[in-house]
Amino acid sequence: MQFRYLGDSGFKVSEIIYGNWLTHASQIADDQAMMTVAAALEAGITTYDTADVYANQAAETVLGKALKNQRREGLEILTKVYWPVAEKGPNDTGLSRKHIFESINGSLKRLQTDYVDLYQAHRYDYETPLEETMQAFGDLVRMGKVLYVGVSEWTAEQISEGQKLAKGLGFKIVSNQPQYSMLYRVIEEKVIPTSEQNGVTQIVWSPMAQGVLSGKYLPGAPLPEGSRAADPELASIIEKYMSDEVLTKVQLLKPLADELSITMAQLSIAWVLNNSNISAAIVGASKPEQIASNVAASGVKIPKEMLIKIDEILGSSVVRDASLTKSPEGRMS
Numbered sequence: 603m604q605f606r607y608l609g610d611s612g613f614k615v616s617e618i619i620y621g622n623w624l625t626h627a628s629q630i631a632d633d634q635a636m637m638t639v640a641a642a643l644e645a646g647i648t649t650y651d652t653a654d655v656y657a658n659q660a661a662e663t664v665l666g667k668a669l670k671n672q673r674r675e676g677l678e679i680l681t682k683v684y685w686p687v688a689e690k691g692p693n694d695t696g697l698s699r700k701h702i703f704e705s706i707n708g709s710l711k712r713l714q715t716d717y718v719d720l721y722q723a724h725r726y727d728y729e730t731p732l733e734e735t736m737q738a739f740g741d742l743v744r745m746g747k748v749l750y751v752g753v754s755e756w757t758a759e760q761i762s763e764g765q766k767l768a769k770g771l772g773f774k775i776v777s778n779q780p781q782y783s784m785l786y787r788v789i790e791e792k793v794i795p796t797s798e799q800n801g802v803t804q805i806v807w808s809p810m811a812q813g814v815l816s817g818k819y820l821p822g823a824p825l826p827e828g829s830r831a832a833d834p835e836l837a838s839i840i841e842k843y844m845s846d847e848v849l850t851k852v853q854l855l856k857p858l859a860d861e862l863s864i865t866m867a868q869l870s871i872a873w874v875l876n877n878s879n880i881s882a883a884i885v886g887a888s889k890p891e892q893i894a895s896n897v898a899a900s901g902v903k904i905p906k907e908m909l910i911k912i913d914e915i916l917g918s919s920v921v922r923d924a925s926l927t928k929s930p931e932g933r934m935s
Contacts, residue, residue, distance in 0.1 A: 603646030604900050606881045608720070609776030610801035613750050615649040615678050617875055618900050619805060620893070621884035622652050622661045632664055634888070639668035641890035645897040649678040651779075651805070651884050653724060654709050655685035662712035670714055677719075680805075681709045682754060682779075684724030697727035697735040706747055722752040722779055725929035726760050733767060740771040752777035752805070757927050758796035765800040775802055777881065780927065782806035784815055784855075784873050784916060785843060791924040794879045803881040806874055810885075812840040814849070815870035817856060821846040848919045855915060858908055864898065871899035873912065 605614040620642040622635070639650075652665050662681060669677060683705040686695035693700050706721060721742065727735060742748040753764060756778055765775045778797060780789045782804065789804065797803065810816055818826055843849075852866075859869040874883045885896040913920075 603648075603897060605648075607803070608750065608752070608805075608881050609774065609803050611750060611774065611776045613678075613719070613776065615805070615882050616647050616900075617882045618645075618647055618871070618897050619649040619651050619680070619882045619884045620647050621650075621807065621886050622665055623656050623807070623884075623886060632667075635664050636668050637890050638887045638893060639665070641887070641893040643672065645893050647893070647897065648676060649680065649882065651680040652713075653682035653685070653722075654687050654705055654712075655682070655724065659687055659708065659712060662709055666713040666715070674715060679713060679715060679718050680720040680722065680752075681713065681718050682722040682724040683709075684727065684754075696730055697723055697738075698730045699734055699738040702735070702738040702742070706742055710747065717747050717749060720750045720752050720777065721748040722754050722777070723756070723764075724754050726753070726756050728929070728931060732760075732763060736764060736767040736771055740768065740773050743773045750774075750776050752779060754779035755781070755927060755929060756793075758792035761793070761796055761800055761802060765802065775800070777805050778802055779805045779807060779884075781808050782874060782880070783809050783811040784870055784912060785811045785848070785919060786921045788921060788924055788926045790922065793924075793927055794877070798879055803879055804877075805882045805884060806880055807884045809874040809883040810867055810870045811843050814840065814843040815852060815855070815866060817852060817866040819844065819849050820853070821849040842921070851916050851919050855912065858911060861908070862902065862904070864902060865895060867895065868899040868902065869904075871896060872902035872904055873909070875899070875902075876904050876909065 604617050606617050607614055650665060650669065652662050654662060683702055684697060688694050695701065709718065739751045743751065751773060753775055761778060768775050780793060782789055855869060856866055859866045871883050874880055887893045
């Protein structure tokens with residue numbers, strides 16, 4: 603496992619991060635979750651990403667149990683705040699001082715830790731003054747409950763404004779957590795250049811485009827049993843990639859993966875990590891063996907000519923619209 607700095611801080615994370623968005627307390631039973639976390643630890647993953655909204659707080663609880671007996675100083679635990687949780691009252695969402703303080707206390711309890719290494723604003727809150735949000739994060743840093751601060755799916759302008767305020771309050775935003783993959787590159791035009799200017803790097807989610815880039819979905823073929831695309835509750839997340847045109851192009855990437863003696867899934871993760879502004883790629887797992895496979899992407903270098911070939915193959919199927927980086931206009935309640 604290789605490690606990278608977050609932003610221009612001295613804080614390192616494993617470049618493959620274990621995330622439990624759709625798995626813990628949802629897709630898989632707790633005992634299976636414990637086995638996947640054990641496999642991640644065995645594979646050298648030290649960084650674990652979750653959020654209070656995942657499985658309505660239950661995912662944090664499962665991760666806390668799974669990491670309970672590990673040396674805390676040897677781990678990097680990441681969580682997030684924004685979305686409505688618990689009873690979903692008027693203050694149970696957003697980035698107000700009240701919600702941030704109450705959320706971190708709940709997250710720490712569920713994760714069974716005194717602090718989180720990185721606390722992330724899960725979206726931008728248009729209804730709370732940014733000054734209030736940044737002051738709350740800064741206070742948590744000074745209290746020692748949060749070591750570093752990040753954001754998720756913020757626009758370039760929001761990152762710049764947030765960083766200016768943060769620095770004035772004596773701390774920094776070190777990371778942004780956006781969606782990014784070979785097929786979804788909306789952060790390349792504005793978010794990445796602005797992040798570079800502001801000392802911010804990316805922790806990206808869905809580097810395999812919800813599994814499409816693993817090559818398991820074949821054009822014109824039945825959906826694999828148990829896959830996300832076959833799950834009525836999850837199908838909407840992946841449907842934008844499921845046309846025969848996109849799936850056909852994805853299959854053309856297999857010879858490139860074969861050339862590097864890696865799987866298509868490993869190629870997709872390695873491609874993301876090839877970008878110098880990417881600190882880490884988040885991967886999930888429902889089975890321990892998936893972790894070992896994903897970790898093998900760490901350290902893989904993709905030749906420049908192959909990167910060009912990938913762009914040629916995927917062509918117009920790549921989503922690049924920078925306007926797609928946005929937060930909900932109003933709070934969810």
